[in-house]
Amino acid sequence: MSPADPNPDLHPGSVARGDWWKSAVVYQVYPRSFADSDGDGVGDLGGILDHLDYLELLGVDVVWLSPVYRSPMADNGYDISDYHDVDPLFGTLEQLDELIAQLHARDMKLVMDLVVNHTSSAHAWFVESRSSTDNPKRDWYWWRSPRPGHEPGSPGAEPTNWGSAFSGPAWTYDSRTGEYYLHVFTPHQPDLNWENPEVRHAIYAMMREWLDRGVDGFRMDVINVISKVVGPIGADGRVTLPDGVVGGERDTRWPGVVDTDVFADTPAFVLNGPRVHEFLQEMHREVFSGRPPGLLRVGETPGCPVEEAVLYTDPSRGELDMVFQFEHVDLDSGPKGKWDLRPMTMLRLKQSFGRWQDGLAEVGWNSLYLGNHDQPRCVSRFGSDAPEHREQSAKALATVLHLHRGTPYIYQGDELGMSNPGFTRLEQLRDVESLNHYATAVARGENPADVIRALAYKSRDNARVPMPWDASPGAGFTAGTPWLDIHPLSSSVNAAAQVDDPDSVFSHYRRLIALRHAEPCVAHGTFRMLLANHEQLYGFERSLDDTRLLVVANLSSAADVVPNLTELVAWSSAEPLIASVPGSSPAPTDPLAAWESRVLRLT
Numbered sequence: 001m002s003p004a005d006p007n008p009d010l011h012p013g014s015v016a017r018g019d020w021w022k023s024a025v026v027y028q029v030y031p032r033s034f035a036d037s038d039g040d041g042v043g044d045l046g047g048i049l050d051h052l053d054y055l056e057l058l059g060v061d062v063v064w065l066s067p068v069y070r071s072p073m074a075d076n077g078y079d080i081s082d083y084h085d086v087d088p089l090f091g092t093l094e095q096l097d098e099l100i101a102q103l104h105a106r107d108m109k110l111v112m113d114l115v116v117n118h119t120s121s122a123h124a125w126f127v128e129s130r131s132s133t134d135n136p137k138r139d140w141y142w143w144r145s146p147r148p149g150h151e152p153g154s155p156g157a158e159p160t161n162w163g164s165a166f167s168g169p170a171w172t173y174d175s176r177t178g179e180y181y182l183h184v185f186t187p188h189q190p191d192l193n194w195e196n197p198e199v200r201h202a203i204y205a206m207m208r209e210w211l212d213r214g215v216d217g218f219r220m221d222v223i224n225v226i227s228k229v230v231g232p233i234g235a236d237g238r239v240t241l242p243d244g245v246v247g248g249e250r251d252t253r254w255p256g257v258v259d260t261d262v263f264a265d266t267p268a269f270v271l272n273g274p275r276v277h278e279f280l281q282e283m284h285r286e287v288f289s290g291r292p293p294g295l296l297r298v299g300e301t302p303g304c305p306v307e308e309a310v311l312y313t314d315p316s317r318g319e320l321d322m323v324f325q326f327e328h329v330d331l332d333s334g335p336k337g338k339w340d341l342r343p344m345t346m347l348r349l350k351q352s353f354g355r356w357q358d359g360l361a362e363v364g365w366n367s368l369y370l371g372n373h374d375q376p377r378c379v380s381r382f383g384s385d386a387p388e389h390r391e392q393s394a395k396a397l398a399t400v401l402h403l404h405r406g407t408p409y410i411y412q413g414d415e416l417g418m419s420n421p422g423f424t425r426l427e428q429l430r431d432v433e434s435l436n437h438y439a440t441a442v443a444r445g446e447n448p449a450d451v452i453r454a455l456a457y458k459s460r461d462n463a464r465v466p467m468p469w470d471a472s473p474g475a476g477f478t479a480g481t482p483w484l485d486i487h488p489l490s491s492s493v494n495a496a497a498q499v500d501d502p503d504s505v506f507s508h509y510r511r512l513i514a515l516r517h518a519e520p521c522v523a524h525g526t527f528r529m530l531l532a533n534h535e536q537l538y539g540f541e542r543s544l545d546d547t548r549l550l551v552v553a554n555l556s557s558a559a560d561v562v563p564n565l566t567e568l569v570a571w572s573s574a575e576p577l578i579a580s581v582p583g584s585s586p587a588p589t590d591p592l593a594a595w596e597s598r599v600l601r602l603t
């Protein structure tokens, strides 16, 4: 059944619709790696301001800016020490105001990253919280006594047996007050205690300030981690946190973040916790309601099953507009987690995406993504980075992704077909998750070469190498020494080589974005999977009123794959809209070359 369009008279992109973001495309800027304007080797706001023409040419509607707030950079800015200021590494508040103004002048929006599951340990709130057991901010974080019968600070004395997502225990001992604090991520990222209403109201006040400043919404970092499973009040007057089972079943909703041979699997205690929906509804009331329409609320939600996503994004519940779910980026994780690699097969990807399309068909909305700053490059993971297939597979993946129902996100450089850079040495890596994993895995006896191989495939640094703007030695990214090496293909794979080439990956992305803007069926049509069991071809149909779109892609390196005629024959008179092979005008049932993709329309 076609979900009826509640606003058929309004242009699909009009903010007055409330759901303008369904026909929008979001572009993620990871500022550290986008463009460096002052030669210190690190990207900055000045660099972003220098490249707004590029974003406008691409045609994106929204820029999601990864954190630029003040930070000690233990996790590249996802450890915020001051929510109200810009880190000098990235520039100034005035430049951020300028960015907001310039994006608005170009009819684009700015969505800020909001990191409120945790702060930096250098944040004034935490500094005060750790100063004494009786200071007013003590309860703003999760402080707990050592486990009775254990030497405080020694292994096993942690208040619970939870592991951190970035290796080691989720608790760090602070000898000044003799207690531990909780951190789901690094020890530099203590978790805020959302049970405390003062914490929540301080966060809401900060969010309102950013909206007053002109930002258009938030991408909310690990927002489904804010509510922890708590037990009854303990002898110390604080709610208890329960132990889990060490060596037990891994929580398949967020595999691989915790070493379950040593720790209990933390996700069970922190994901989609008992009060998360209540907190988000409160946030909506306190921050967003009563403001003009158009503000965007995107929740990053690892380990979020589709049924839970319906709850987060049902418009009548007033929580989020869409989620960033992780199911498809966990498909190549084996039973031992993220670094236990198993092949990414197209069939499993199709099944997963299909399940999400069906699950949100009537109520709710999804973000569509294949890459971001936490994932390896999509071409190397879901496509092929072999020289003969890289460009075509980048186009095919983009075609399939952008034509699904949901809001597509482009991670900087994916529109150029960037691949993993091919790390071979630990010295090439900077990311805290990768470095911690290497140290832990090697200490546990794993072969260093195997660990490097897994990092070369999945390290977050794959996506963080500088954006290649041109063929110069600094790739047009920096005049100095880049914080992470320039990609080895930058002399050929770069923006300057692609923006004016109609056959480039960049131009293909432009066409896909333009199609979403022009054809309401892309944003609002129903989705029906075709060729469901085909191991190479990915096919589906979109339909809205009298318009039907057909998407067929060969997501494999096999040549001349012939589509199953019975499912596609009705399309023989369809008009080709976007073809990935330059100059071709294929019929739906023509054989598809390796990584060829087609979009056709039947009216």
Ligand code: GLC
Residues within 6 Å of the ligand: 075, 078, 079, 115, 185, 221, 222, 300, 373, 374
């Ligand atoms: C999110 C961010 C990631 C960060 C983590 C902790 O997953 O995307 O980069 O490391 O949260 O803030």
